[in-house]
Amino acid sequence: MARASIIIPCKNEGDLIKATLESIMETGSPLPYEIIVINDGSTDGCCKFLQSHRSSLPGVKLINTTGIGSSNARNLGARRSDGDVLVFCDAHITVAPGWLEGLVEGLLVRGAGAVSPGIANMGEKSAVGYGMTWNEDLEAKWMPHPGKVAEVPIAPGGCLAVTRETFNEVGGFERGFRVYGYEDAEFSLRLWLFGYRVEVDPDIIVRHHFRKRHPYPVTLGEYGYNAIRMAISHFNPARIGKVINLYSDLENIGQLVAEVIFESDALEQRALYFHRRKNDDNWFMERFLIPL
Numbered sequence: 001m002a003r004a005s006i007i008i009p010c011k012n013e014g015d016l017i018k019a020t021l022e023s024i025m026e027t028g029s030p031l032p033y034e035i036i037v038i039n040d041g042s043t044d045g046c047c048k049f050l051q052s053h054r055s056s057l058p059g060v061k062l063i064n065t066t067g068i069g070s071s072n073a074r075n076l077g078a079r080r081s082d083g084d085v086l087v088f089c090d091a092h093i094t095v096a097p098g099w100l101e102g103l104v105e106g107l108l109v110r111g112a113g114a115v116s117p118g119i120a121n122m123g124e125k126s127a128v129g130y131g132m133t134w135n136e137d138l139e140a141k142w143m144p145h146p147g148k149v150a151e152v153p154i155a156p157g158g159c160l161a162v163t164r165e166t167f168n169e170v171g172g173f174e175r176g177f178r179v180y181g182y183e184d185a186e187f188s189l190r191l192w193l194f195g196y197r198v199e200v201d202p203d204i205i206v207r208h209h210f211r212k213r214h215p216y217p218v219t220l221g222e223y224g225y226n227a228i229r230m231a232i233s234h235f236n237p238a239r240i241g242k243v244i245n246l247y248s249d250l251e252n253i254g255q256l257v258a259e260v261i262f263e264s265d266a267l268e269q270r271a272l273y274f275h276r277r278k279n280d281d282n283w284f285m286e287r288f289l290i291p292l
Helices: 016-027 070-079 099-108 164-170 183-193 220-234 237-246 253-262 266-276 281-287
Strands: 004-010 033-040 061-065 085-089 114-121 124-129 132-134 140-142 159-163 198-208
Touching: 004 016, 004 070, 004 099, 016 033, 033 070, 061 070, 070 085, 070 183, 085 099, 085 164, 099 114, 099 159, 099 198, 114 183, 132 183, 159 164, 164 183, 183 198, 183 220, 183 281, 220 237, 220 253, 220 266, 253 266
Parallel strands: 004 033, 004 085, 033 061, 114 198
Antiparallel strands: 085 159, 114 124, 114 159, 132 140
16 A cells, blocks of 8 residues: 655745644544655744644654755755655645545556646635646646546646655656745656656545635746746747746846856756657647647
8 A cells, every 4th residue: 555745845834834734633644654855945934833742733744944945945845754655735624524535546557647626725725726837938737627638738736746756756846946946846846847647536636725825925037937947948949038038127137047058067967858858848848729
């Protein structure tokens, strides 16, 4: 029986992280699983309850960091886990019976590279997204109910399952990203380009708390850096130019481009990825009718 590692990056989540853990543990599963919380430099004390000897949620593994960013927090959790299946969850969700078994089935029975559930708005039960796509401005957009298990361009990071074998084969989440932005999109894109399938199972619903703003600072420049790094790692020259142009209003856009090209390993990564991939970015955009 496959063992699952539920990996939850957390930063300034207030009471939401405790509610998330309670939902997962109270729902339970016939599958063996562990829960790992990566407290990525929180300043609100949201994970103190896990450090208490009298914690009401014993058995949850807590890893404290000084702030390594959303992508690398996920990678750290994966390295410190021991499950055959890795399930990456946001720290502000609730789950329903069968959620974990359904995700594992998609990986081990259907052979998907990654599987996500439908993501419902916790405050509006009728609002559910079934995977995500991009518009012409590289903005993530929710997709409608597909009727059955379906292939999607992007598995949302709010809840995403992948086998450890596949995760290691593709290199995990992008290690060079800053703070937050494009983690799930880049990971899903890389899976597709490397020849894996990304699916959504509409019969599994996870409820997600959507916030009006981040509980920690995230700048447009950090989004821009991540977008440019993703583009240089995966896109053809014309599409790279389009992505840079999307952030052309930033005063430091030239500096961001220079940092990605000259101060990071993005070009080396590009060469490695282009050598390994089975599909190119034109194939991906045409396959999912993305106008970028």
